[in-house]
Amino acid sequence: MSAEIQLDDHSTIIERGRYHMAVSLVGVLAFVAWLIHAFAVSDIEWRYVSHFLMVRTIMQGVAATLLMAISAMMLGTVIGLTFAIVQQSGNPVWKTVVAGYVWLFRGTPVILQLLLWFNLALVFPHIWIPGYGSVQTVQLMTPFLSALLGLGLNQGAYITEIMRSGLTSVDKGQYEACCMIGMTRLLALRRVILPQALRVVIPPLGNEFISMIKLTSLSSMIQYPEILHNAQNIYYANARVIELLLVTGFWYLTIVTVLMPVQYFLEKRINRGWSG
Amino acid sequence: MSAEIQLDDHSTIIERGRYHMAVSLVGVLAFVAWLIHAFAVSDIEWRYVSHFLMVRTIMQGVAATLLMAISAMMLGTVIGLTFAIVQQSGNPVWKTVVAGYVWLFRGTPVILQLLLWFNLALVFPHIWIPGYGSVQTVQLMTPFLSALLGLGLNQGAYITEIMRSGLTSVDKGQYEACCMIGMTRLLALRRVILPQALRVVIPPLGNEFISMIKLTSLSSMIQYPEILHNAQNIYYANARVIELLLVTGFWYLTIVTVLMPVQYFLEKRINRGWSG
Amino acid sequence: MTATDIAAIPASPILEVRNLSKSYGSTSILKGVSCTLNQGDVMCVLGGSGSGKTTLLRCIAQLERYQGGSVVVDGELMGIAAAKSGRFYRLSERQIARQRLETGMVFQKFNLFSHMTAVQNVMEGPLHVLSVPPAEARREACRLLEWVGLGERMEHYPAQLSGGQQQRVAIARALAMKPKVMLFDEPTSALDPESVGRVLAVMKQVAATGMSMIVVTHEMGFAREVASQVVFMDQGAIVENAPSAQFFSAPSHPRAADFLASTLGARAQTN
Amino acid sequence: MTATDIAAIPASPILEVRNLSKSYGSTSILKGVSCTLNQGDVMCVLGGSGSGKTTLLRCIAQLERYQGGSVVVDGELMGIAAAKSGRFYRLSERQIARQRLETGMVFQKFNLFSHMTAVQNVMEGPLHVLSVPPAEARREACRLLEWVGLGERMEHYPAQLSGGQQQRVAIARALAMKPKVMLFDEPTSALDPESVGRVLAVMKQVAATGMSMIVVTHEMGFAREVASQVVFMDQGAIVENAPSAQFFSAPSHPRAADFLASTLGARAQTN
Amino acid sequence: AGYGAPPAPLVVGINPVYPPMEFHAPETGELQGFDVDFAYALGRQMGRPVEIREASFPQLMIDVGSGRIDIIISGLNDTPGRRGVLRFIDYLQSGAQLLVSGSSPFTRDIDLCGGTVSAARGTDFARILQVWSARVCTAGHLPDITVVGTENSAMARLELREGRVQAAVQGQETVGYFLDNAHSLFRRFLPPISQACLAIAMRHDSALFENIRASFEQMKKDGKYQSLLRKWHLEANTVIPS
Ligand SMILES: Nc1ncnc2c1ncn2[C@@H]1O[C@H](COP(=O)(O)OP(=O)(O)OP(=O)(O)O)[C@@H](O)[C@H]1O
Ligand SMILES: Nc1ncnc2c1ncn2[C@@H]1O[C@H](COP(=O)(O)OP(=O)(O)OP(=O)(O)O)[C@@H](O)[C@H]1O
Ligand SMILES: [Mg+2]
Numbered sequence A, B: 001m002s003a004e005i006q007l008d009d010h011s012t013i014i015e016r017g018r019y020h021m022a023v024s025l026v027g028v029l030a031f032v033a034w035l036i037h038a039f040a041v042s043d044i045e046w047r048y049v050s051h052f053l054m055v056r057t058i059m060q061g062v063a064a065t066l067l068m069a070i071s072a073m074m075l076g077t078v079i080g081l082t083f084a085i086v087q088q089s090g091n092p093v094w095k096t097v098v099a100g101y102v103w104l105f106r107g108t109p110v111i112l113q114l115l116l117w118f119n120l121a122l123v124f125p126h127i128w129i130p131g132y133g134s135v136q137t138v139q140l141m142t143p144f145l146s147a148l149l150g151l152g153l154n155q156g157a158y159i160t161e162i163m164r165s166g167l168t169s170v171d172k173g174q175y176e177a178c179c180m181i182g183m184t185r186l187l188a189l190r191r192v193i194l195p196q197a198l199r200v201v202i203p204p205l206g207n208e209f210i211s212m213i214k215l216t217s218l219s220s221m222i223q224y225p226e227i228l229h230n231a232q233n234i235y236y237a238n239a240r241v242i243e244l245l246l247v248t249g250f251w252y253l254t255i256v257t258v259l260m261p262v263q264y265f266l267e268k269r270i271n272r273g274w275s276g
Numbered sequence C, D: 001m002t003a004t005d006i007a008a009i010p011a012s013p014i015l016e017v018r019n020l021s022k023s024y025g026s027t028s029i030l031k032g033v034s035c036t037l038n039q040g041d042v043m044c045v046l047g048g049s050g051s052g053k054t055t056l057l058r059c060i061a062q063l064e065r066y067q068g069g070s071v072v073v074d075g076e077l078m079g080i081a082a083a084k085s086g087r088f089y090r091l092s093e094r095q096i097a098r099q100r101l102e103t104g105m106v107f108q109k110f111n112l113f114s115h116m117t118a119v120q121n122v123m124e125g126p127l128h129v130l131s132v133p134p135a136e137a138r139r140e141a142c143r144l145l146e147w148v149g150l151g152e153r154m155e156h157y158p159a160q161l162s163g164g165q166q167q168r169v170a171i172a173r174a175l176a177m178k179p180k181v182m183l184f185d186e187p188t189s190a191l192d193p194e195s196v197g198r199v200l201a202v203m204k205q206v207a208a209t210g211m212s213m214i215v216v217t218h219e220m221g222f223a224r225e226v227a228s229q230v231v232f233m234d235q236g237a238i239v240e241n242a243p244s245a246q247f248f249s250a251p252s253h254p255r256a257a258d259f260l261a262s263t264l265g266a267r268a269q270t271n
Numbered sequence E: 001a002g003y004g005a006p007p008a009p010l011v012v013g014i015n016p017v018y019p020p021m022e023f024h025a026p027e028t029g030e031l032q033g034f035d036v037d038f039a040y041a042l043g044r045q046m047g048r049p050v051e052i053r054e055a056s057f058p059q060l061m062i063d064v065g066s067g068r069i070d071i072i073i074s075g076l077n078d079t080p081g082r083r084g085v086l087r088f089i090d091y092l093q094s095g096a097q098l099l100v101s102g103s104s105p106f107t108r109d110i111d112l113c114g115g116t117v118s119a120a121r122g123t124d125f126a127r128i129l130q131v132w133s134a135r136v137c138t139a140g141h142l143p144d145i146t147v148v149g150t151e152n153s154a155m156a157r158l159e160l161r162e163g164r165v166q167a168a169v170q171g172q173e174t175v176g177y178f179l180d181n182a183h184s185l186f187r188r189f190l191p192p193i194s195q196a197c198l199a200i201a202m203r204h205d206s207a208l209f210e211n212i213r214a215s216f217e218q219m220k221k222d223g224k225y226q227s228l229l230r231k232w233h234l235e236a237n238t239v240i241p242s
């Protein structure tokens, strides 16, 4: 019955997969083309989009967004790292404090946190700064500082969790080896535990940074002049709302897209010593 | 020299740790007490906070927030699961499509996505619904549907990644065992791969749901009547901004706090078959 | 058990592998392998590490694509079919899934469904692929588990079973689909010595029902006792294919002779 | 190498363990262990699995807290100090870290710093704890690595070294701190037979420099050859403590005799 | 609409953040305000039912373009910058009214020079303040005032309450409501520093323009407009020239 089958070479076999792939490729390309066409012929006035894309206030907004994202990320990393280390110290009081911090800041919308920092004067009309004296809170709580504290402390709650998992990912034997060459806990952390935790911590931190870029847009609410804020100022005056929103979308997407390969190379670099 | 040391029982040894702990406990309690005091005597009018805590529109806002968070999470899960499965099918066209979707939706602020959905009419003035006919987009894109699509599609991008890592976490041998008892890819997914991926997927999905609760607050921008939106309506009228923000903060925190043990029990349940 | 059904089929080549060739990229793994398994026979596949034994089994089971040759099970060409034009086309995933019902496979690493109990593992195929009614599927699954000596452990999860117990559940799971050929890929090499004996005993039991089997193994005792035919592979080719008795008494290929000497020698040393 | 420095110290008890007791919750792991190690001696600790050997070593190294008893290294009470009131108080973490410089430890699982090369591993302590100038620290590290036979592998990362090579780096790392006592916790039990020999050779070399050592091991040959004293533990207590020759020729405790018989018996069988 | 078919509703966009023009009653959540009443009255006059759609301020501008709403009646200022996109029918006089805190010592206009003033970003007040500052402060060789653009007028008042700014500016028509509600927190400072108009806004190509203008004229004639003004204590803001 099947004695006559001779299939020495399968390269002539008709693969259904290829056919499906061609069909789906054509389908997807057609869909994308149709979408682009629909946007192009829509009510959106593209000359406004292209005009405002590189306008000075928007570029300043891009710079302000990057400045805030980087500053808040740095603050958040410092907080997160400190709290993760404190949490691992074993003191139950500090553990509870850290757990409470994470709960509070992860449990409320960032926008509320920003508004509360910005309006801290309602609670503390004056703040006493060591070595400087008492200042009026409203003078101190500029949009920049409020956004920095709001975004940084919120981010810190997430980074605490990331750092905690990074620290616990390092084998306990590494810490014991540190002890046996006379290192204190902090020195061991600095020289051995943290460098090793970095591998685990870098990918989620990269994701958090990308989230932070977009989160920065919330600080427009408290007058921090980032991209969205400056775009709003333009559309409040000229009513070209959608066009300016597309401009902001373009810039966020650009920043994020530029950062992704950076993240990739950073991860690769960190992993270098390991595999090679 | 040390011959006289007799330390049969260390329970009488003075532990510095305990002393440190007591000091830190007192310090932390004092700080918390001071904070509570500062808030209590501040400009914040607490009777407004307590009055508006249970007012009808706020309670409706809580219900709307939950409804939206659950709906958008469901939509996001369906999308994320579908796309993760599609991505694993190996067709490079679909893989590119999924990668593009994830890139686009993770790269732009959610608020922009919400606004674009709500204003879809600018691009597509009419939408043709199969079995119903053409409808005006502005009639179709209610605040609810726009928020659902905006939040759901954004969430879908994140859930795609989660589901992908869940699916790849299941040993390939499980899939091959399915093949050998005659299962198709979809049946294997449904009966074996997904139930096993669930363990890996439930914890991050829980975190995403908690994020989603807070993200819902952005849909106040497109008039979806969630907590923040209804609170804003009140403070626009009575100017008690901080008081009403505290009310919203209270409710978000309450929802999140109630959900955390739910997540914990769900994780425990899912893990049941494994360890025991 | 399934013995009666299978015994009813007249003795004839139940499996034919013709000129199978397979490569990953530019490295050739199987270089034109051909062999035939008769109904009710047990073929043992021997060979050094990396000689392509696992790959051969996986190609027969259609878990790998091969670049040349064909696999015919009980007269049915696997994975491909002739088109009217005279050319061949690849079968759809659904059709291949149906064809895989002809072969059962037991893996080195068991691959039991870890979220299901032993009996659920065995029922899974009959219930959801063959659409057997639940009560009947369970009854048959219990019978099979009893038969492999696991009547007491039916409601245990794989993690609660020893390696040998898991492998016996895996055998029961494969048998539950009533395949025409059973493929075993080093079923005992991940087990402790005690478990090995139990699993081999169950495999003998399966062979005794008249099941056609291909067994990749390093267990010479089993091969000598149970196999009707021994195939020896080296570097992706079958270099010797002989009746069991002949192979063990006088292997003709020098590689096979070497292999036999070293394996039996090592055994002798340990005992 | 370090031999000269160490040999300068007059022979005297370099380590005393007195009535050490340790429990996890309600289960008692060490039940009043006492022993003494003289300057330049090698003490081998034998005993069945779970008898408390690792725990004893970890208590000596102050990696575990114990509920009773004391550890005195070269006259210095470890981990605690007398207060004026006559009571004792726990030393601060910093003080204990300084005290740990007296003891070096080699772990069963090597525990090399995986992000540092071999030479960086060895330099790490001198450079960052003892504040030795970098050039000098590197010179000394290289000398130690040459001495343990790894002169060729200094710039390799742990992942690029075999288990035995890693363990030799670990020994060099411990020696670089010039400890007064070296503690070895089954340093060869995670190694392949070939590596075992090399690591034991290096340990003999270390012993030959006059280093005081406590070695937990199952290598009877090493114990017999190198140890001056053998301690046998059972269920958290030292049941026999005798000079090496005496222990191996005529163990007085029945458990120790059993253990010796079974271990040496097993060896004999394999050879 | 043909005979017998109900006329299509007039869809009016409102951003209810601006009492007493439009807001939700805190307790009941009910939408109310002058603009709301005015929209319904206008619809009655035109013989069309009214459907109110709420949206954020920028969203209103999009909605009138995308056709989700027919007109905006939402305290929207008729400004030259917006005339490129929108067509206006003025219905209420408005002015930029400065507010200072109840305890502020300011009495003269030059007291504000060098100070900071908050104004909602969606309004034209920032520009007006700069013009005013040039006239009052720069001309008097005094430091200029600094304008802070807030998210909305509620936030502008919040900044005043905190003391972050020395004054806030809002539409003259809304001030009375706040002074009634906030007791001694704020007080008016100087007369309005500008005159502007709130306007009904629609697309340039809207077919409703003539119909609405005629209906509004009719309301003025038969006193419906005036009675609405009375209801909301806005008689001073009438657009009818006296
Ligand atoms: N996915 C793969 N990609 C590339 N080469 C592979 C792959 N799988 C197997 N090989 C190679 O194919 C050859 C044959 O492998 P196979 O697993 O079939 O050998 P085997 O006879 O089963 O050996 P063992 O006794 O070790 O199981 C080996 O050299 C192996 O390295
Ligand atoms: N962290 C712990 N918590 C509870 N019990 C422990 C812990 N660590 C060790 N033990 C128990 O203490 C006992 C002694 O352990 P230890 O590791 O010291 O034995 P050992 O003599 O080194 O054995 P082995 O030869 O297996 O290494 C064991 O019964 C072990 O189960
Ligand atoms: Mg194999």
Ligand SMILES: [Mg+2]
Residues within 6 Å of the ligand: D053, D054, D055, D186
């Ligand atoms: Mg041990």
